[in-house]
Amino acid sequence: MSNQLHQTVVETDVDNDFEKQINVSCLEYLLMELGPLALRITDKLEKYSSSSTRESNGSGNGNDNKQVDDFHYGGVELFQNESLVSNEINNQMLDNFGFQIGKILIEQLIFLKNDGISTKMDEILDIMKIIARDVWKMIYQKQIDNLRTNHRGTFVLIDNSHRLISSMYGPDKHRISGLYLNFSCGVIKGVLNQSAFKANVEADLKSDGSVHYTIVVI
Amino acid sequence: MSSKSYKSLSDDIWKNRVDKINSEVFTLTYGSIVAQLCRDFTYAEVNTQLEKMGYNIGLRLVEEFFAKTGLGRCTSFKDTSEVISKIGFKMFLNITPTVTNWSGDGKQFSLILDDNPLTDFVELPEDNNAANELWYSNVLCGVLRGCLEMVQLDCDVYFVSDVLRGDPITEMRLKLNKFLKDEVPAGEE
Amino acid sequence: MSYYLAVIGTMDNPIYELEFGTFKQQNNGKSLLNQKQLELIPFIINSSLDLIEDLQWKFNKNYFKNYDNFNNNFYKLSCYLTFGNMKLILLHQLDDNLKNDDNIKQFLFEINELYVKTMLNPFYNVNEKIKSEAFDLKVKAVARKYL
Numbered sequence: 001m002s003n004q005l006h007q008t009v010v011e012t013d014v015d016n017d018f019e020k021q022i023n024v025s026c027l028e029y030l031l032m033e034l035g036p037l038a039l040r041i042t043d044k045l046e047k048y049s050s051s052s053t054r055e056s057n058g059s060g061n062g063n064d065n066k067q068v069d070d071f072h073y074g075g076v077e078l079f080q081n082e083s084l085v086s087n088e089i090n091n092q093m094l095d096n097f098g099f100q101i102g103k104i105l106i107e108q109l110i111f112l113k114n115d116g117i118s119t120k121m122d123e124i125l126d127i128m129k130i131i132a133r134d135v136w137k138m139i140y141q142k143q144i145d146n147l148r149t150n151h152r153g154t155f156v157l158i159d160n161s162h163r164l165i166s167s168m169y170g171p172d173k174h175r176i177s178g179l180y181l182n183f184s185c186g187v188i189k190g191v192l193n194q195s196a197f198k199a200n201v202e203a204d205l206k207s208d209g210s211v212h213y214t215i216v217v218i
Numbered sequence: 219m220s221s222k223s224y225k226s227l228s229d230d231i232w233k234n235r236v237d238k239i240n241s242e243v244f245t246l247t248y249g250s251i252v253a254q255l256c257r258d259f260t261y262a263e264v265n266t267q268l269e270k271m272g273y274n275i276g277l278r279l280v281e282e283f284f285a286k287t288g289l290g291r292c293t294s295f296k297d298t299s300e301v302i303s304k305i306g307f308k309m310f311l312n313i314t315p316t317v318t319n320w321s322g323d324g325k326q327f328s329l330i331l332d333d334n335p336l337t338d339f340v341e342l343p344e345d346n347n348a349a350n351e352l353w354y355s356n357v358l359c360g361v362l363r364g365c366l367e368m369v370q371l372d373c374d375v376y377f378v379s380d381v382l383r384g385d386p387i388t389e390m391r392l393k394l395n396k397f398l399k400d401e402v403p404a405g406e407e
Numbered sequence: 408m409s410y411y412l413a414v415i416g417t418m419d420n421p422i423y424e425l426e427f428g429t430f431k432q433q434n435n436g437k438s439l440l441n442q443k444q445l446e447l448i449p450f451i452i453n454s455s456l457d458l459i460e461d462l463q464w465k466f467n468k469n470y471f472k473n474y475d476n477f478n479n480n481f482y483k484l485s486c487y488l489t490f491g492n493m494k495l496i497l498l499h500q501l502d503d504n505l506k507n508d509d510n511i512k513q514f515l516f517e518i519n520e521l522y523v524k525t526m527l528n529p530f531y532n533v534n535e536k537i538k539s540e541a542f543d544l545k546v547k548a549v550a551r552k553y554l
Contacts, residue, residue: 016539019240020240020241020242020312020335021238021239021241021312021340022238022239022241022244022335023236023238023309023310023311023400024236024237024239025237025239025279025282025310026244026310026311027239027243027247028246029275029279030244030247030248030251030275031247033271033274033275034247034251036249036271037267037271038273039248040267040270041254041255041258041259041267044259044263045258054418084274093254096254097250097251097254099530100250100253100254101243101247101250103491104246104526104527105243105246106490107489107490107491107526108242108523108526108527110490111490111519111520111523137241137244138239138242139243141237141239142230154234169230192388192488194491195230195490196492211272245527246527246529248527248529249527249530250527251526252529253529253530303431313426338526338527338531339524339528340528340529341528341530341531342530342539344538344539345464345528
């Protein structure tokens with residue numbers, strides 16, 4: 001077994017691993033699917049906890065038994081389950097996904113940019129620029145359209161059209177897009193956390209379709 | 219269409235008609251998803267969730283596939299296997315798995331993936347039963363199942379072996395169950 | 408000529424440790440440290456962490472060559488500070504060969520690359536111990552290359 005391991009270690013070409021390419025739609029589909037996935041997970045977790053409380057209380061949770069597992073095309077009906085979507089846990093979950101990704105992405109970006117000879121980034125403005133340019137480009141294939149700061153710890157990032165949300169339409173748009181905005185906020189938080197800054201991040205979907213991220217550094 | 223022309227078509231599509239990005243963010247995102255799932259559920263449940271996720275993706279993906287390739291119906295299941303391995307995988311993940319292990323009745327075959335962008339830099343946790351129970355790339359099974367269902371093929375898609383688990387190769391098996399007929403809603407004729 | 412590599416996390420917790428000897432001049436990489444010396448080493452490294460913290464805010468760089476020594480230069484320590492505040496510390500014995508300094512720098516850079524790759528593993532949580540055998544083998548391979 002260790003011989004096999006050694007062989008794989010020797011064979012992997014270090015540089016190529018960072019240059020593989022795939023179709024951009026793969027990433028888009030995956031990000032879009034994060035929403036329903038979070039809903040499914042929350043629903044399952046609630047079922048597990050409610051079934052254990054049911055055993056102890058003897059009472060039923062009638063309404064929540066809408067079968068999420070009844071699988072329909074595209075799983076869009078999940079979004080119509082009002083109580084499910086507004087559940088705080090979903091927001092947390094998507095925030096967490098973004099957080100993990102942000103943490104690792106920033107480390108990667110710094111590494112790749114400087115080839116190991118990294119300069120220490122002490123300025124929050126530098127980090128914000130990296131978020132606006134590189135991080136957004138990697139995840140959403142476009143940069144943040146506007147970056148404003150009051151130079152006293154508050155930043156506003158403006159994205160004129162959030163790729164995942166801009167193609168949504170319908171009455172539920174606002175509610176569901178809120179889910180995906182949590183993901184973006186999570187990414188920002190993750191990047192800042194790894195760069196040793198604490199911040200509050202909030203996202204606002206404006207009526208003209210643009211998204212404003214307000215970041216207040218603590 | 220011959221095998222060679224599939225290859226040239228897929229190369230052409232990959233070069234000219236596909237927007238490409240680096241695979242890291244994708245690998246990263248998928249990895250976070252799997253890791254999060256593993257924290258909350260058992261490995262068996264994780265496999266199911268990944269497959270469901272893939273199914274949803276597959277239903278949408280197939281539209282893009284037909285839009286970009288402009289291919290018509292496949293003439294046989296064998297043809298389908300060629301299209302999947304040479305064009306489908308190439309167009310989205312830039313890999314070309316090998317088609318092997320046809321069953322006697324021509325209804326089952328295997329795809330051997332020698333490169334999988336989902337698993338770059340991934341090592342399964344050494345504790346628990348990850349190596350025995352988790353199919354890390356199970357989303358691919360869902361995607362294939364979703365795509366095939368949209369073209370009226372009811373298939374089972376599952377992993378047989380995975381390099382992440384310590385097996386020598388990564389092998390997926392596709393089994394054709396039946397052709398799906400379009401159902402006319404009751405009352406309409 | 409022996410080396411001791413330690414990866415220390417953000418909370419001063421050890422994440423990975425490896426002792427090895429030089430691979431140059433046909434040495435087989437076995438470290439020549441005896442038991443007594445070995446016991447001291449974690450303490451030496453730990454006590455030097457304060458020094459790194461001072462230096463990192465004074466100077467805006469992330470590679471510190473020979474920032475500390477013990478026992479009158481018998482042991483020297485070099486450190487590479489990653490972006491996420493992980494410290495890759497190499498303890499090495501006094502060596503007349505000045506060219507070694509360059510090698511140490513390259514060695515730590517490559518270990519940083521390996522560390523970044525470990526971070527890409529979704530099942531690895533930051534600040535966790537690195538238990539992967541593959542990482543261990545790769546570190547040894549890098550050591551063979553440079554030291």
